[in-house]
Amino acid sequence: MLQTMPGSARLCLIAGVLVLSLSLLNALTAGEFPPALQRAEVLAGMASVGLMLVAALWTRAIPRAAEAAKLSGEQGFQINDALDGALALELAWGSHQFLTATSAASMLVMWDGHVLLRRGLITSDAFVPGAICARARERQELISLVKTALYPGREEFDPVLPGLPSLMVHPLGQRGWVVLGGWSERCFTRSDERWLAGWCERLRTTLDSVGGGIQESHPCPQPGS
Known part of the structure; x- marks a missing residue:
């Protein structure tokens, strides 16, 4: 002790x-x-x-910082190849900032039923939004699961990455979500939450401006993250 x-x-x-x-x-x-x-x-x-x-x-x-969880998954970068250049650049820039400047381990962006981006530690499993995503969309506000082990329904995010110890879910209006998974419990700060909310608002505006132009397509794997 x-x-x-x-x-x-x-x-x-x-x-x-x-x-x-x-x-x-x-x-x-x-x-x-x-x-x-x-x-x-x-x-x-x-x-x-x-x-x-x-x-x-x-x-x-002066509490001791939580230890990073041993997460399974492949380090990668997958982006929908139907996106135009400006939108793809915005997603690439934003995801890079969150994965390098915060304690995020994985990010997923979904819009109109299509996964636009997976980055960080990722899986190939199909993500189906559940009750937590529905609640975030209904409230139109960020939902932060600081310790996922305490929340029922956390299995909803196993297709993003199994065993994520903490999560932030932010709606993109009524049409999508950004899911950010952390390396450890309580790893996201208030500043991270405000930053995610601001970026999601900017991203939603950009996505609304392209209308229904995003078509179903296979994600294009990119090297690294």
Whole structure:
């Protein structure tokens, strides 16, 4: 336990235990126990307990970061080959930024029933939006699953990547979604959420402008991510 505590908290805990030990030793070896000694022992005990409490609170204030999960999947970049150049460039740019500047491990973009992009760790399984995606579309707001193990229905996102420890799902109006999976639990920040919401609004506007021009096609695999 001591090895996992911050240095300052560890020092505070050791000082508290030392003060308590010396206080007990002093009380046990004292021949007499006058009121002055009793008051001193009480104060020493309170001081030692206070130091240990500070150490415990200090540890909680600096929590250890969650470890990255061991995720299965192939590192890749698949983009729908029916997209025009400007839209493909927007998707490529945005996905690159999220996968390099945040703790995202995988991204999927769906529009009008077609998967436009998969990037990061990906699978070849067909993604079918379920209850969580429907709720995001109904509310027209981001849904963040900070610890997917606690949420029923998380299997909906196994086709994106099995075992994702955290997820963000943002609707693209009524016609699509962006799904962002993280490497570890609670890995996305408020800043990441705001950034995703802003980019999704920009992407939705771009997709609306192309109308129904996106046709069914096989994704075009690209090297790397």
